[in-house]
Amino acid sequence: MGSIKKFFKPNINEAQVYSPGGILRLLYQQRQDWVRMMSNESPFEPSPRVLEAVEEAVHKANWYYDSDFVELREAIADYIGFEKERILVGNGSTELIDMIFRGFLNSGDQVILSDPTYPLYSIRIQVADGKSVIVPKILPDYHWDIERIIEATTPRTKLIVVVSPDNPVGNTISENEMRRLLEQDVLVVLDEAYGEFTDKTLTHLAKEYDNIIVLRTLSKAFGLAALRIGYTIAEQEVIKYLEKIKIPFNVNYIAVQAALAALSDKEYLEKVKKEIAKGREYLYREISAIDGLETFPSQANFVLVKITKPNVTGTDLEWKLADKQILTRKYTGKAGLVGEYVRITVCSMDKNRKCVKALQEIMRE
Numbered sequence: 093m094g095s096i097k098k099f100f101k102p103n104i105n106e107a108q109v110y111s112p113g114g115i116l117r118l119l120y121q122q123r124q125d126w127v128r129m130m131s132n133e134s135p136f137e138p139s140p141r142v143l144e145a146v147e148e149a150v151h152k153a154n155w156y157y158d159s160d161f162v163e164l165r166e167a168i169a170d171y172i173g174f175e176k177e178r179i180l181v182g183n184g185s186t187e188l189i190d191m192i193f194r195g196f197l198n199s200g201d202q203v204i205l206s207d208p209t210y211p212l213y214s215i216r217i218q219v220a221d222g223k224s225v226i227v228p229k230i231l232p233d234y235h236w237d238i239e240r241i242i243e244a245t246t247p248r249t250k251l252i253v254v255v256s257p258d259n260p261v262g263n264t265i266s267e268n269e270m271r272r273l274l275e276q277d278v279l280v281v282l283d284e285a286y287g288e289f290t291d292k293t294l295t296h297l298a299k300e301y302d303n304i305i306v307l308r309t310l311s312k313a314f315g316l317a318a319l320r321i322g323y324t325i326a327e328q329e330v331i332k333y334l335e336k337i338k339i340p341f342n343v344n345y346i347a348v349q350a351a352l353a354a355l356s357d358k359e360y361l362e363k364v365k366k367e368i369a370k371g372r373e374y375l376y377r378e379i380s381a382i383d384g385l386e387t388f389p390s391q392a393n394f395v396l397v398k399i400t401k402p403n404v405t406g407t408d409l410e411w412k413l414a415d416k417q418i419l420t421r422k423y424t425g426k427a428g429l430v431g432e433y434v435r436i437t438v439c440s441m442d443k444n445r446k447c448v449k450a451l452q453e454i455m456r457e
């Protein structure tokens with residue numbers, strides 16, 4: 093018998109396992125009473141309508157339910173302004189990201205990513221046996237380099253991925269820039285996981301272009317991260333194609349009922365959006381005023397903080413905040429980011445204040 097590894101596919105064997113949270117992961121799991129500013133979650137518990145719907149739905153957990161999710165697709169269609177035939181739901185948008193790469197990439201096909209961006213993308217491309225082509229964003233504000241993305245587009249390019257607002261910077265691509273990418277002969281993924289927090293989303297471009305695949309989620313503004321509901325909006329032919337990859341019952345009945353309830357509560361959503369905008373503005377203003385820290389303007393539910401004080405690293409700041417029971421995420425040495433950073437998720441105002449106070453104390457040391 094040789095090594096059991098001879099049965100492994102090299103592209104999967106060489107892929108990393110995505111680790112939400114790196115070294116502080118155990119603390120994230122065990123210290124649920126600490127201030128959670130590390131995972132871009134909503135700080136608010138779901139709408140009371142969701143709690144009620146979940147309680148009721150669990151009594152029907154013995155059933156197989158509709159695997160086409162017609163009712164949910166109708167509700168999403170209503171919310172987002174597209175026909176239900178142009179919508180596919182997934183177990184979080186993460187499942188849809190995976191389905192897109194499995195569906196469109198042949199071995200060695202290229203996908204253009206702009207670093208820094210959401211690190212899950214390059215891992216899922218590798219697992220699908222594709223090749224990430226990284227076009228670095230432009231310093232100092234890490235904006236997309238549209239010219240270089242277009243230059244990098246070759247006959248081997250299947251997809252361009254744009255995350256907007258991007259994670260971890262929080263900035264957005266402009267509509268004109270997006271249009272220029274959509275004019276290329278490739279598929280363009282537009283990940284708007286944080287779309288609810290922006291002044292203006294670009295989802296509407298799916299009404300004009302047949303090569304755009306928009307990704308949205310109920311994990312962020314709707315506060316359903318643990319229930320795993322995401323969706324994609326694309327040309328009907330693309331949806332029909334992706335449906336062939338989708339496993340039956342990929343989203344569970346309880347989550348579907350929760351999503352229906354969440355989408356019905358517009359007042360809740362507006363309140364969350366307002367609170368996050370207020371908290372973001374507060375964090376941006378107060379953290380920017382601290383000596384040794386700089387903050388990037390953000391359109392998402394987090395702010396990226398750059399450490400400009402010599403000899404203080406992202407790891408130092410992450411751990412010093414954890415000493416004060418505040419969990420954040422360091423971004424040091426991560427693809428394309430030059431310097432030392434910590435990403436901080438916007439929380440409720442009392443927790444935002446606690447975080448600012450902690451940062452003021454730490455940076456005075």
Ligand SMILES: Cc1ncc(COP(=O)(O)O)c(C=O)c1O
Pocket residue numbers: 131132183184185186187210255258259283285308309310311317320321322
């Ligand atoms: C840019 C981006 N896309 C997608 C996701 C995944 O979201 P979901 O919970 O819908 O799988 C995240 C999660 O943090 C994200 O930051």
